[in-house]
Amino acid sequence: MEKGIAVTGMGIISSIGKNLEENYISLISGKNGLSFSEILETKHTHLPVGEIKISNLELLDSLKLNSSKPITRASLLGIVAVKEAILNADLHETQLGTCGFISGTSVGGIDATEKYYKNFQDGDYTEFIKAQHPGFTSKQIANYFEIKGQVSTISTACSSAANSIMLGARLIRSGKLKRVIVGGTDCLTKFTLNGFNSLMILSEKPNKAFDEDRNGLNLGEGAAYLVLEADDVLGAKQVLGRVSGYGNANDAFHQTASSPEGEGAYMAMNKALRTAKLNPRDIDFIHAHGTATRNNDLSESVAMNRVFKDSLPDFSSTKGFTGHTLAAAGGLQAVLNLLMLKNQQIYPTLNFQNKMEESGLIPITDLKHKRLSHILSNSFGFGGNCTSLIFSSNEK
Amino acid sequence: MNKQYYISNFTSIKKGAVYNAKNKIFESELELNEIDLFLKEAYNFLALSYPKFFKMDRLSKLGILASEVLLKNESLESDTAIILSNSTSSLNTDKTHQESINQIVSPSIFVYTLPNIVLGEISIKYQLQSENAFFISDTFDAELIADYTNDLLAFEKAKNAVCGWIDLKNAEYDVFLCLISEEGDVPFTQKNLEQLYYFENE
Amino acid sequence: MSDLRTELKESIIEQLNLEELSVEDIENDEHLFGDGVGLDSIDALELIVLLEKDYGIKLTDPQQGKDIFVSINRMAEFIEAHRTK
Numbered sequence: 001m002e003k004g005i006a007v008t009g010m011g012i013i014s015s016i017g018k019n020l021e022e023n024y025i026s027l028i029s030g031k032n033g034l035s036f037s038e039i040l041e042t043k044h045t046h047l048p049v050g051e052i053k054i055s056n057l058e059l060l061d062s063l064k065l066n067s068s069k070p071i072t073r074a075s076l077l078g079i080v081a082v083k084e085a086i087l088n089a090d091l092h093e094t095q096l097g098t099c100g101f102i103s104g105t106s107v108g109g110i111d112a113t114e115k116y117y118k119n120f121q122d123g124d125y126t127e128f129i130k131a132q133h134p135g136f137t138s139k140q141i142a143n144y145f146e147i148k149g150q151v152s153t154i155s156t157a158c159s160s161a162a163n164s165i166m167l168g169a170r171l172i173r174s175g176k177l178k179r180v181i182v183g184g185t186d187c188l189t190k191f192t193l194n195g196f197n198s199l200m201i202l203s204e205k206p207n208k209a210f211d212e213d214r215n216g217l218n219l220g221e222g223a224a225y226l227v228l229e230a231d232d233v234l235g236a237k238q239v240l241g242r243v244s245g246y247g248n249a250n251d252a253f254h255q256t257a258s259s260p261e262g263e264g265a266y267m268a269m270n271k272a273l274r275t276a277k278l279n280p281r282d283i284d285f286i287h288a289h290g291t292a293t294r295n296n297d298l299s300e301s302v303a304m305n306r307v308f309k310d311s312l313p314d315f316s317s318t319k320g321f322t323g324h325t326l327a328a329a330g331g332l333q334a335v336l337n338l339l340m341l342k343n344q345q346i347y348p349t350l351n352f353q354n355k356m357e358e359s360g361l362i363p364i365t366d367l368k369h370k371r372l373s374h375i376l377s378n379s380f381g382f383g384g385n386c387t388s389l390i391f392s393s394n395e396k
Numbered sequence: 397m398n399k400q401y402y403i404s405n406f407t408s409i410k411k412g413a414v415y416n417a418k419n420k421i422f423e424s425e426l427e428l429n430e431i432d433l434f435l436k437e438a439y440n441f442l443a444l445s446y447p448k449f450f451k452m453d454r455l456s457k458l459g460i461l462a463s464e465v466l467l468k469n470e471s472l473e474s475d476t477a478i479i480l481s482n483s484t485s486s487l488n489t490d491k492t493h494q495e496s497i498n499q500i501v502s503p504s505i506f507v508y509t510l511p512n513i514v515l516g517e518i519s520i521k522y523q524l525q526s527e528n529a530f531f532i533s534d535t536f537d538a539e540l541i542a543d544y545t546n547d548l549l550a551f552e553k554a555k556n557a558v559c560g561w562i563d564l565k566n567a568e569y570d571v572f573l574c575l576i577s578e579e580g581d582v583p584f585t586q587k588n589l590e591q592l593y594y595f596e597n598e
Numbered sequence: 599m600s601d602l603r604t605e606l607k608e609s610i611i612e613q614l615n616l617e618e619l620s621v622e623d624i625e626n627d628e629h630l631f632g633d634g635v636g637l638d639s640i641d642a643l644e645l646i647v648l649l650e651k652d653y654g655i656k657l658t659d660p661q662q663g664k665d666i667f668v669s670i671n672r673m674a675e676f677i678e679a680h681r682t683k
Contacts, residue, residue, distance in 0.1 A: 114497075135533060254516075256507055
C-alpha cells in the first residue's frame with residue numbers, strides 16, 4: 001500500500017463539542033448536538049439543526065479579537081479549529097511562515113452579508129461587502145495565524161473540505177510544500193436553511209441515515225482541520241494517521257441529485273483505493289456521507305455494494321451527531337476518522353431503526369470496538385462532485 | 397515519466413464577444429450590460445440546441461457556452477478533468493436567492509448558489525466523469541491552475557483537462573477556458589497560460 | 599371563465615424557463631416529465647411553489663407531485679378541486 005501523508009495535528013468545533021476532547025466524549029456517549037435554532041435568527045425554528053451554542057461575541061471574546069473588526073462566523077469557527085490543530089501538531093511560528101492553508105467553505109461570509117446586505121446601500125457595514133467572497137473567510141483565518149505559505153479556497157459544496165485534504169496531500173507528495181493545514185468551515189445561515197427547505201430535503205426530526213423511513217437531513221455548522229507534514233520534517237513528532245488514498249469524480253447526472261447507480265461515488269471510491277494501492281477487502285470501515293436524504297443514502301448504498309460486492313465492511317454515518325455541516329463535513333469526518341483509528345472504535349449511526357428495503361444494508365448502531373487500519377471516508381457535493389479519502393494507521 | 401502536455405485550444409468570452417483561440421467568432425451589438433440577451437444570442441449563434449440551458453443561471457450559461465466552443469469538435473473521453481476558478485463564487489445567483497428569502501424561495505435558483513454547479517452542468521452535457529475542482533482567488537491564479545492540472549495529468553488521474561477562469565461581477569463576465577491534452581503547439585506551462593489569459597484581456 | 603389549462607401552460611413556460619416551447623407545443627394530456635416537455639425533479643419542486651403562489655395549495659410531501667404533475671389535465675383537475683385563490 002501507499003504510505004500516505006502524515007497527519008500530525010487536528011482541531012474541531014461542532015455542535016457536539018468545541019474541541020477534540022468534548023467531541024470525543026459526545027461520540028462515545030451517543031450524545032447528539034441537534035437542537036432548534038437559537039443563535040441563528042430564523043423563522044424556521046421547528047427544524048432541528050446542529051447549532052454550536054456559542055455566539056459570535058463569545059467566540060470573539062475567547063479568541064481575544066476586537067468585535068469592531070469585520071470577521072464572520074465561519075472564520076471564527078475556523079480559527080478555533082485551526083488553533084487546536086496547530087497546538088496539537090506543535091507547530092511553531094516560524095513553521096507557520098511557510099505553511100500552506102487550504103480551506104473549503106460554501107457559505108463562509110454569508111452569515112454577515114445576509115444580515116447587513118440591506119445596510120450596504122446606505123453605506124453601513126460596508127466592510128462586510130468583501131465577506132461575500134468565500135476567499136475572504138480563508139484569508140481571515142490565515143491572517144490570524146500569520147500563515148504565509150500558499151492559501152487557497154475550495155468551493156465544491158459538501159466535498160470542499162475533503163477536496164482540500166486531497167489537495168494538501170498532493171502538495172506535500174509533489175514536494176511543493178512541507179506542511180499544510182487543510183479542512184473546512186461552514187456556519188448556519190438563513191440562506192442555506194431556506195434554500196434546502198425549498199428543495200424539500202430537510203427533516204423535521206433528527207435525521208435517520210440509511211433508514212427505510214428517512215426523510216431528509218438536518219443542517220449543521222462546524223469547522224475541522226488537519227495538519228499534514230512531509231516525512232522529512234517529522235522528526236520525533238506524533239503521527240496521528242496518514243492520508244493514504246484519495247479520489248474525486250463527477251457523477252454527471254444532475255445538479256443536486258445523485259445518479260441511481262451512484263456512478264460518481266463508485267468512481268471516487270475506486271480511485272481512492274487505487275491511489276492507496278489497497279483492495280476493497282483491506283478497508284475496515286466506511287465513514288459514509290449518509291445525509292439521510294432519500295436520494296443520497298440509496299445512491300451511496302448502491303455504490304458501496306458495487307465497489308465492495310460481498311466484502312462490504314462496517315459502515316456508519318455520523319451526521320446524526322453533528323448534522324450535515326456542508327463544506328466542513330469532509331473535515332469533520334476526517335477528524336472523527338483519526339479519533340477512530342487512535343481509539344480503535346467505530347462511532348454509530350444514530351436513530352436507525354429499519355434497514356432500507358432496496359439494499360438491506362445495516363449500519364453500525366452502537367459504539368463498536370474494532371481493529372482498524374484503513375478507513376474510507378465519503379463526501380459527496382451538489383454539482384455531482386464526489387470525493388473519497390482513505391485514512392490509515394501510521395505503520396511503524 | 398513526464399509526458400509533455402499542451403494547450404490544445406482555448407476560448408474566451410468577454411465584453412460582448414466570443415473567441416475561439418485568438419479568433420473572434422462572435423460579437424454582439426448589444427449594450428455591454430445586456431448580459432441575459434447576450435447569453436441568448438451566443439447560444440443561438442453556436443446553434444446549441446440544449447433546452448436545459450435556459451434553466452441555468454448566468455455563470456453556468458457562460459460555462460456551457462465556453463465549453464461548446466472548446467469541446468464541440470473534440471471527441472472527448474469521459475476521463476477529462478475540469479478545473480475552474482473565479483473570484484466571485486456564485487455571488488450573482490446568491491443575491492437573487494437572498495432577495496427571495498422572505499417571500500417564496502425558488503428551488504431552481506437555490507440550486508445554482510454554488511460555483512461548482514458549473515462543473516456539474518459541463519460534466520452532464522459532455523458526460524465527463526473525471527476529477528473536478530473549483531478554486532476561489534482574487535485574480536486568475538495561473539500558477540495554482542497549472543500546478544494542479546499538471547499534477548493531475550502527471551499522475552494519470554485524467555487523460556485530458558479543461559481548466560481556466562469563469563468570473564461574473566454583476567453583468568461583467570470574464571471567461572477563459574483551455575483544453576489541455578497531449579497534442580498541440582503551445583506547451584502547458586504557467587507562463588503560457590498567463591500569456592494567453594492576458595493577451596485576451598487587452 | 600379563463601382557461602385554466604392555457605394559464606397553466608403559460609405559467610409553466612415562464613416559471614420553468616422553457617424558452618423554446620410555446621403554449622401550442624404542450625398537449626393537455628402529454629406527460630410533462632417525458633421526452634417532450636422534459637421536466638426534471640427541480641422543476642417538480644418549482645411546480646410545488648407555483649401551486650402555493652398562484653393557487654394557494656400547499657403540498658408538504660414532494661412525493662404527491664408525482665401524481666399531480668403528470669399532465670396539464672391532471673394539474674388542472676387537482677387545482678380546481680383544491681384551490682383557495
